[in-house]
Amino acid sequence: MYGSKAYAVGLMSGTSVDGIDAAVIEIDAASEQEVSVRLLAFENTPFPDQTRNQIFELFDPAKATIDKVGMMNMWLGELYANATYSVIAKCGLKPEQISVVGSHGQTIYHAPWDQAIDGHTVRYTVQIGDGAVIANRTGIPCVSDFRTADMAVGGQGAPLVPFTEYLLYRSDKQTRLLQNIGGIGNVTVLPAGASAEEVYAFDTGPGNMIIDALIAQLYAPLAMDIGGQIAAKGQVIEELLSWMQQDEYYAMPLPKSTGRERFGTQYTEQIIAMMQNKQWRAEDVIATATYVTAWSIYDSYKRFIAQRNPAQQLLVGGGGSYNATLIGYLKQLFSPLGVDVLTQEDIGGNSDAKEAVAFGLLGYYTLQQRPNNIPNVTGASRPVIMGKLSWPTR
Ligand SMILES: Nc1ncnc2c1ncn2[C@@H]1O[C@H](COP(=O)(O)OP(=O)(O)OP(=O)(O)O)[C@@H](O)[C@H]1O
């Protein structure tokens, strides 16, 4: 594989359920340690409203009956295949030129803790959007369902993007924190001059998930606080802030990951109930939820990172990069610590495309039968080749 260039498509639909991110990348693997990626095209296709609502229903195990999960698995495969076609056309390539589609799928449930069954324990995670559908519609081999292999060897199955961040963003001189702010927030620590074994990463807590849910409740039909404009008009409510800061997730030891199971609908309903009871103003509640995301990133740094790896740079990606109030809070919190806060756009990248790019690269490694998890990051007992490979019939 070294010395050759290849094209891959990466597909991501994350915990925010805002749609399908699709990226076409050119991978240039000069040697094992020197891999570079060029983004050739990117497209976000929002889910049809009905599909989005149906996906949200599947987050509730009581509503996620097997027939609904099975149908959505196949339907998302179709939508992912369409997104693949569309993004390939955007850069003027043909499907035959693409080596692989790496598709994350839609997480509908993630249980990275041990569950007892028949005197044994298992962990599980469910990502849907069938790879066989994608492969057969597009004619391109498709790697999907990445997380299970890592769990099969004792890992949490998340986060997976750090493998690609190590390849693409490490520096010999600077310790960099790669912070993603999607539905959930997650950070990857790339110590200066580190080897892959020294990289660690974890979920910092909520990203935009609570903000989005509160906006949908309080400012419908809005689904997000565009640019952080609503939060900018509010003040942080101290009482709500300290209640939110008490969530036990923040103090949990590493490795750790979280999701909608903790910061989803039930959590937001509690905030709305408190708000009604205390007569808080909606913009103040949004400002507080926004501040909590910034604080949780700062708190994670101080608690788990700063002593071991004092950093020079916090590089933010994911949709939260476009929330100016959130970025403002981050700058306020990190600047006294001597950490520069930058977004992907500040360095010529694309905050929206970053995870789709990552899954294109992860899929390419799987196709090459090369391990692509970082055990130190996920808690897995060893490196594994992640994902299931579906072949098209050409
Ligand atoms: N212009 C914007 N202004 C404010 N917030 C935005 C903007 N654009 C996107 N966002 C926020 O980013 C979210 C989507 O982020 P992203 O696509 O990175 O999440 P995701 O990939 O679904 O989540 P995860 O990475 O947790 O799986 C939106 O739901 C919204 O809250």
Ligand SMILES: CC(=O)N[C@H]1[C@@H]2OC[C@@H](O2)[C@@H](O)[C@@H]1O[C@H](C)C(=O)O
């Ligand atoms: C189970 C799951 O889908 N987890 C997501 C989620 O969204 C952010 C954070 O929680 C991260 O752990 C992960 O995604 C990214 C893409 C990852 O694996 O690196």
